[in-house]
Amino acid sequence: MGPFDLSAILLTLAAIFGFINQKLLKLPNTISLFFQGLALALLVSGIDAAGSSLGVGDWLRGLIDQISLPAILLDGILSLLLYTAAVNEDLCVLLKRKWTVLALATVSVLLFTGLMGLGLHLLFPLVGIEVPLIWCLVLGAAVAPTDPVAVHGILGRLPVPDSLRSVISGESLFNDGAGVVLFVTLLHLATGSEQDLTVGEAALDFLKEAVGGAALGFVCGWIAYQAKRRVDESVVELTISLALVLGTYSLASRLGLSGPIAVVVAGLLIGSTTGRHVRSDESRRDLHVVWTMIDAVLNSLLFLLVGLEATVAISWTGRLLLAAVLAVPLALAARLLSLTPALLMHMGRTDKSSALAVLTWAGLRGGVAVALVLSLPASPYRDPILAVCYVAVAFSILVQGLTLEPIGRRLYGGRQDP
Numbered sequence: 163m164g165p166f167d168l169s170a171i172l173l174t175l176a177a178i179f180g181f182i183n184q185k186l187l188k189l190p191n192t193i194s195l196f197f198q199g200l201a202l203a204l205l206v207s208g209i210d211a212a213g214s215s216l217g218v219g220d221w222l223r224g225l226i227d228q229i230s231l232p233a234i235l236l237d238g239i240l241s242l243l244l245y246t247a248a249v250n251e252d253l254c255v256l257l258k259r260k261w262t263v264l265a266l267a268t269v270s271v272l273l274f275t276g277l278m279g280l281g282l283h284l285l286f287p288l289v290g291i292e293v294p295l296i297w298c299l300v301l302g303a304a305v306a307p308t309d310p311v312a313v314h315g316i317l318g319r320l321p322v323p324d325s326l327r328s329v330i331s332g333e334s335l336f337n338d339g340a341g342v343v344l345f346v347t348l349l350h351l352a353t354g355s356e357q358d359l360t361v362g363e364a365a366l367d368f369l370k371e372a373v374g375g376a377a378l379g380f381v382c383g384w385i386a387y388q389a390k391r392r393v394d395e396s397v398v399e400l401t402i403s404l405a406l407v408l409g410t411y412s413l414a415s416r417l418g419l420s421g422p423i424a425v426v427v428a429g430l431l432i433g434s435t436t437g438r439h440v441r442s443d444e445s446r447r448d449l450h451v452v453w454t455m456i457d458a459v460l461n462s463l464l465f466l467l468v469g470l471e472a473t474v475a476i477s478w479t480g481r482l483l484l485a486a487v488l489a490v491p492l493a494l495a496a497r498l499l500s501l502t503p504a505l506l507m508h509m510g511r512t513d514k515s516s517a518l519a520v521l522t523w524a525g526l527r528g529g530v531a532v533a534l535v536l537s538l539p540a541s542p543y544r545d546p547i548l549a550v551c552y553v554a555v556a557f558s559i560l561v562q563g564l565t566l567e568p569i570g571r572r573l574y575g576g577r578q579d580p
Contacts, residue, residue: 168225168228168229171225172229172463172466172467173459173463175199175202175466176195176459176462176463176466179194179195179198179199179462179466180194180195180462182194182198183195183198189564190315190316190563190564191315191458191461191462192311192312192315192461192462192465192559192563193315193316193465193559193560193563193564195461195462195465195466195469196465196466196468196469196556196559196560197469197560198466198469199465199466199467199468199469199470199472200469200470200472200556201469202222202469202470203222203469203470203471203472203474204472206218206219206222207219222470222474223474225470226467226470226471226474226475227474229467231467231468231471231529231532231533231536232533232534232536232537234467235464235529235530235533236342236530236533236534236537237415239460239463239464240338240411240421240422240530241407241408241410241411241421241422241425242407242408242456242457242460243310243311243457243460243461243464244310244335244338244422244425244426244429245403245406245407245425245426245428245429246429246453246454246456246457247310247311247314247331247334247335247426247429247457248335248425248426248427248428248429248430248433249429249430249432249433249436249453250433251331251332251335251429251430251433252328253430253433253434254434255324255325255328256328256331256332256430258325258328259325259328259329259332260332262329262332262504263328263329263332263333263336264336265503265504266329266332266333266336266337266501266504267332267333267336267337267339267340268337268340268372269500269503269504270306270333270337270500270501270503270504271303271306271307271337271340271341271344271500272344273496273499273500273503274302274306274496274497274500275299275302275303275306275344275348276299276302277302277495277496277499277500278298278301278302278305278306278492278493278496279295279298279299279300279301279302279303280295280298281489281492281495281496282298282301282302282489282492282550283295283298285485285488285489285492286298286485286546288488289481289484289485289488290481291481291482291485291546293543293546293547294352294543296348296351296352297352297541297543297547299348299352300345300348300349300352300538300547301535301547301550301551302496303341303344303345303348303534304341304345304531304534304535304547304551305493305527305531305551305554305555306337306341306344307334307337307338307340307341307342307527307530307531308330308333308334308337308524308525308526308527309334309338309526309527309528309529309530309531310334310335310338311461311464311465311528311529312526312527312528312558312559312563313330313331313334313524313526314331314334315461315563316526316563316566316567317330317331319567320520320524320566320567320570321567321570321571321574321575322520322570322573322574323574326517326520326521329504329521330520330521330524335426336423336426338422338530339371339372339375339420339421339422339423339426340368340372340420340423341530341534342420342422342530342534343367343368343371343372343420344368345534347364347367347368349538353539370418370419371418371419371420371423372420372423374414374417374418374419374420375414375419375420375421375422375423375424375427376420376423376424376427378410378413378414378417378419378424379410379414379423379424379425379426379427379428379431380427380428380431382406382409382410382413382424382428383406383410383427383428383429383430383431383432384431386402386403386405386406386428386432387431387432387435387438387439389402390402390403390432390439390440391435391438391439394441394442394445395445396444396445396448396449396452399439399440399445399449400448400449400452403432403449403453406428406432407425407428407429410424410425410428411424411425464528464529465528465529465559467529468528468529468532468555471532471536471552472552472556475536475548475552476545476548476549476552477545478549482545482546482549483549483553485546485549485550486549486550486552486553486554487553489550489553489554490553490554490557493554494522494525497522497525498518498522501518501521501522504521505517505518505521516573516574519569519573520566520569520570520573520574523562523565523566523569524562524566525558525562526558526559526562526563526566527551527554527555527558527559528555528558528559531551531554531555532551532552532555535547535548535551536548
C-alpha cells in the first residue's frame with residue numbers, strides 16, 4: 163500500500179470518527195479520536211480472538227506497520243505541532259513565569275525520570291518481570307515530558323488563573339526537548355553505545371543540545387521575521403513559515419541540537435512579532451485559517467494513530483497489564499514529587515496546594531512518549547516498557563484529560579489573576 167492510500171485511509175477514519183464525536187460523543191476532539199482508535203483496535207482484536215476468518219486483524223497490523231509512528235512524529239509532525247502551539251503563545255505572560263517554566267522543563271524532568279525509574283525497578287519484580295535500572299530510567303525519560311498536543315487540546319477550557327495556565331502551557335512546549343535529549347542519552351547508555359560517557363559529559367551534551375537548539379531557533383526565527391516583514395502576501399508568508407518550521411527542525415537534527423526547542427523558540431519569536439510582520443487583516447486571517455487547519459488535521463491523525471497502536475505494537479500478557487496498571491499511581495506520585503522545585507517559584511504563593519493538584523493532574527502524556535518507546539531496539543525489555551508507557555498515556559488522555567476541567571473548576575471556581 164502506497165503513501166497516498168495510507169493517507170486516504172487515515173483521513174477517512176479521522177473524518178468518520180470526528181463526525182461520530184460531533185453527533186454523539188461530544189468529547190474534546192483529540193481525546194475522542196484516541197478513544198475511538200483504541201476502541202477500533204480492541205474490536206479488531208476481539209474479532210480475531212473469536213476465530214474470525216475475515217483477516218481484519220492482519221489488515222490493521224499491516225496498516226500500522228507501514229506507518230512508522232516514531233518517524234512520522236519525531237521527524238515530521240512534531241515540528242509543525244510545536245510551532246502552531248508556540249506561535250499562539252503569549253510571550254509576555256510566559257516570560258513572567260520563565261523561571262518556573264525553566265524548572266519544570268529541566269529539573270522536574272530529571273527528577274521525574276529518576277523517581278519513575280527507581281520506582282519501576284522496584285515494581286517490575288513484584289509481578290515477575292526483570293528490567294534493569296537503566297532501562298527503567300529510559301522509560302522514565304520517555305514519559306517525563308507533558309505532551310504539548312494533548313495539553314493544548316484542553317487548555318483553552320481550563321478554568322484556572324492565567325498565570326497557572328501559562329505555566330502549564332510553557333512546560334508542555336519546552337520539556338519535550340529536554341525529555342527527548344535525556345531519553346537519547348540514557349538509551350545510549352542502556353545499549354552500550356556510550357559506555358564511557360560520564361555524568362559531566364552527559365550534562366554538557368544536554369546543555370549543548372538545549373542551548374544550541376534555542377540559539378538556532380532564535381536565529382532562524384529572526385531571519386524569517388526579516389523576510390516576512392518585507393512582503394504582504396499570505397501565500398508567500400505561509401511558505402516562509404513552513405520553510406522556517408521544517409528547515410529549522412531538520413537543521414537542528416543535522417547539527418546534533420534539539421529540534422523541538424529550536425522550533426518552539428522560532429515560533430515564540432514569530433508569534434510575538436506578528437503585529438510587525440503581518441500587515442493586513444486579510445493576511446492575518448488567511449494565515450490563522452491555514453495553520454488552524456494544519457494543526458487540526460495533524461492532531462487528528464496523531465491521536466488516531468496512537469489509539470490504533472494499542473493492540474498492534476504490544477504482545478499483551480497478564481503480567482504486563484498488571485505492571486502497567488500499577489505503574490499509573492507510581493507515575494502520578496513521581497509527577498507530584500518532581501513538581502516541588504518549580505512550585506516554590508510559582509507566583510500564586512497563597513494557593514500552592516491547588517496549583518500543585520492542577521499541575522500534577524495536567525501532566526498529560528501523548529504521542530511523543532509512545533513514539534519514543536516504539537523507537538526502542540528489539541530487546542527482552544521492550545514489551546514491558548511499551549506496556550507501561552501505553553497505559554500511562556491512555557490513563558492520562560482518557561482519565562486526566564476528561565477530569566482536568568472539572569477539577570480546575572472545583573479548585574479555582576473560574577478565578578482569574580487580579
